[in-house]
Amino acid sequence: MALQSLDIVRRSATTIAPPQARGAPAGEVAKLIDVSKCIGCKACQVACMEWNDLRDEIGSCLGTYTNPADLSDQSWTLMRFTEHETPQGDLEWLIRKDGCMHCADPGCLKACPSPGAIVQYANGIVDFHEENCIGCGYCITGCPFNVPRISKKDHKAYKCTLCSDRVSVGLEPACVKACPTGAIVFGSKTDMQRHAAGRVEDLKSRGFDQAGLYDPSGVGGTHVMYVLHHADQPELYADLPKDPQISALVKVWKGVSKPLALLGIAAAALAGFLHYIGMGPSLTTEEDEEAARRELEKPS
Amino acid sequence: MSRTRQVADQVDPKTGQIVRYAPATRINHWIVAISFVLLALSGLALFYPPLFWLANLFGGGDVMRAVHPWIGLVMAVAFFAFAAKVGRDNRLQRADREWLRRIGDVVRDQEENLPEVGRNNAGQKLVYLVALVSMLVLLVSGLVIWRAYFSDYFPVDATRVAALAHAAFAFVLILTIVVHVYAGIWVKGSLRAMTRGTVSPGWAWKHHRAWFRDVTKHSTGK
Numbered sequence: 345m346a347l348q349s350l351d352i353v354r355r356s357a358t359t360i361a362p363p364q365a366r367g368a369p370a371g372e373v374a375k376l377i378d379v380s381k382c383i384g385c386k387a388c389q390v391a392c393m394e395w396n397d398l399r400d401e402i403g404s405c406l407g408t409y410t411n412p413a414d415l416s417d418q419s420w421t422l423m424r425f426t427e428h429e430t431p432q433g434d435l436e437w438l439i440r441k442d443g444c445m446h447c448a449d450p451g452c453l454k455a456c457p458s459p460g461a462i463v464q465y466a467n468g469i470v471d472f473h474e475e476n477c478i479g480c481g482y483c484i485t486g487c488p489f490n491v492p493r494i495s496k497k498d499h500k501a502y503k504c505t506l507c508s509d510r511v512s513v514g515l516e517p518a519c520v521k522a523c524p525t526g527a528i529v530f531g532s533k534t535d536m537q538r539h540a541a542g543r544v545e546d547l548k549s550r551g552f553d554q555a556g557l558y559d560p561s562g563v564g565g566t567h568v569m570y571v572l573h574h575a576d577q578p579e580l581y582a583d584l585p586k587d588p589q590i591s592a593l594v595k596v597w598k599g600v601s602k603p604l605a606l607l608g609i610a611a612a613a614l615a616g617f618l619h620y621i622g623m624g625p626s627l628t629t630e631e632d633e634e635a636a637r638r639e640l641e642k643p644s
Numbered sequence: 645m646s647r648t649r650q651v652a653d654q655v656d657p658k659t660g661q662i663v664r665y666a667p668a669t670r671i672n673h674w675i676v677a678i679s680f681v682l683l684a685l686s687g688l689a690l691f692y693p694p695l696f697w698l699a700n701l702f703g704g705g706d707v708m709r710a711v712h713p714w715i716g717l718v719m720a721v722a723f724f725a726f727a728a729k730v731g732r733d734n735r736l737q738r739a740d741r742e743w744l745r746r747i748g749d750v751v752r753d754q755e756e757n758l759p760e761v762g763r764n765n766a767g768q769k770l771v772y773l774v775a776l777v778s779m780l781v782l783l784v785s786g787l788v789i790w791r792a793y794f795s796d797y798f799p800v801d802a803t804r805v806a807a808l809a810h811a812a813f814a815f816v817l818i819l820t821i822v823v824h825v826y827a828g829i830w831v832k833g834s835l836r837a838m839t840r841g842t843v844s845p846g847w848a849w850k851h852h853r854a855w856f857r858d859v860t861k862h863s864t865g866k
Contacts, residue, residue: 357693457690458705478705480690481791485803494791499706593804597811602692605815612819616826619751626753626831633846640845640860 349512354464356456368466374533375506375517377441378543378571379581380552381527384409384423384439391522392421395507410582415442417495417502421519424582440570440581441519441528444491444504446470448564451590452503454598455486461501468533468567469508474500486598488563488588506567536569543571562589650841653763653859661842662859670838672726679719680821686712687814713790720783727776733763734773740766755850763855771824778817785810 352362393399400418405411409425421443428436450470453462461476462483472483472492479499483492492501507517515521516530529539540557547555556575559565570584578584650656652666665673686708689698702708742759743750743766749757750767764772787794788806795803828834833847848856 357696359694457693457696459693459696476705478699478709479791480709481789481795481803482807484791484795485789485800485807487800490800499710499792591801591804593801593808597804597808601808601811601815605811606692606695608815609818609822612822616822616830619826620830623751623753623830625829628833628844628847628850630846632850633844636845636849636856639849639857 349463349465351466352463353466354453355460356453356462357459362463364466366466370532372468372533373506373511373530373567374468374536375520375528375530375568376536376540376571377568378527378529379438379440380543380547380555380571380573381525382439382441383525384425384437385524386423387522387524388441388519388528389419389421389423391518392504395510395518396420415491415493417493417497420444420502420504426580426582428580438581440584442582444470444506444568445489445563446506446567447488448566449590451486451488451563451594452483452492454590455482455594457482465508467511469506469511471505471508472501472503474502477501486590486594488585488590533567540569540571547571547573558584560588562587654862655860656842659842660845662845662848662856663841664837664843665841667841669726669729670841672722672729673838675722676719676726679715679722682715683712683719684814684818691811691814710792713786716782716786720779723775723779727772730772734769736766736769736773740769760853761851761855762858763852765852767827771820774820775817778813778820781809781813782817785813
């Protein structure tokens with residue numbers, strides 16, 4: 345969340361080019377979460393709390409290991425536990441680390457009306473700059489993954505930063521650092537894709553025919569990717585969307601409708617102005633008053 | 645100096661002017677009008693990024709975001725009270741179709757070619773109708789996208805539909821009000837009906853002859 349960043353490729357509600365003298369010569373970054381290696385220890389959740397100094401309220405148990413119950417302004421990442429029974433009758437415990445996917449084409453940024461409240465860095469990280477956030481919640485409306493949360497305390501939107509502060513000084517995100525099984529790894533996006541290909545091959549050789557990489561093209565790919573044993577059914581993993589996209593409604597709302605509506609309003613005002621200049625005002629003349637007086641005096 | 649209370653649709657015996665809107669109606673109208681202007685300015689700031697600077701008029705984006713829905717509630721209450729009062733003057737009738745067919749004569753100020761108009765002409769009735777529908781949609785969709793209190797109770801797709809509908813009907817309403825305001829500027833003598841409450845007999849005779857006759861029939865002979 346470094347405001348002096350000079351490597352911004354996209355800035356919310358801004359048409360002029362943002363400061364981008366610095367690029368990302370090393371390429372885009374990505375976090376790869378290998379769901380098949382995750383043991384559900386929640387070290388990533390704790391590391392996220394510690395690094396970002398977040399303390400969510402102590403909730404209550406809802407009958408699953410998912411805790412807290414949902415993402416919040418104080419919980420930027422969350423292990424979601426699903427008990428899945430396979431057609432063969434085996435029980436699988438699917439554990440997905442939920443949080444911001446850092447889309448290449450971010451719906452939150454598209455929907456945001458406040459200049460500079462959401463930015464995308466050249467390395468692919470999508471970051472919220474809360475001091476510019478006005479709390480409207482349009483980012484929630486725009487997000488295909490249901491990730492941003494508005495704080496009840498300060499009415500600002502919060503989500504995972506992919507530890508942009510750590511990444512900018514060459515460190516890996518806190519959750520990656522803490523993961524004891526190597527289920528979360530971090531590096532350049534191409535390296536992570538290559539690493540994932542090896543993992544997928546391994547899974548396939550061990551009977552998971554449908555194993556694959558989750559890097560959905562509907563949002564231009566993401567900078568948080570998953571290795572899934574059932575890549576053909578991402579919904580199994582606590583409703584991970586199969587083909588996430590920025591909703592067509594949001595695209596219309598934040599796309600063509602903006603210039604068209606403004607043009608329409610300006611055209612109406614201009615038409616009125618030209619009409620007045622051309623026609624002159626519609627006046628009530630002395631003859632009209634005279635005609636009215638005649639009718640008034642006429643004995644009925 | 646004592647002042648008699650203005651009663652709508654009567655000739656003011658002191659001045660000979662015709663009372664078109666009673667004081668309560670005028671005040672009601674201006675509550676709607678001022679709220680509308682504030683809502684349009686803040687709404688455009690939220691809708692169209694190059695106009696985000698309008699947020700400064702409200703003390704910044706977060707203040708604007710917080711007050712916009714409350715002003716919306718004020719406008720909704722005032723508007724529906726107003727609409728209930730003037731609704732019966734705005735029912736479309738057969739003669740209105742003829743008036744609309746001759747819209748060319750309307751904009752050319754050739755009212756002698758138009759059918760006689762009652763209290764409101766077809767254009768005014770359409771403004772009423774469009775405003776009524778738009779206000780209803782804006783109120784409902786506005787509640788759905790009111791993040792601080794209500795949005796969390798709706799599925800995300802509902803907030804998407806509501807956000808788009810809110811923008812679309814705000815656009816329709818703004819266009820309609822541009823026409824409404826321009827009509828008030830163009831037709832001289834109209835604005836006074838909403839500031840002082842009265843119009844001149846000649847104005848009523850020229851623009852709303854059937855209403856003029858209706859009003860004067862009851863008022864003459866006093």
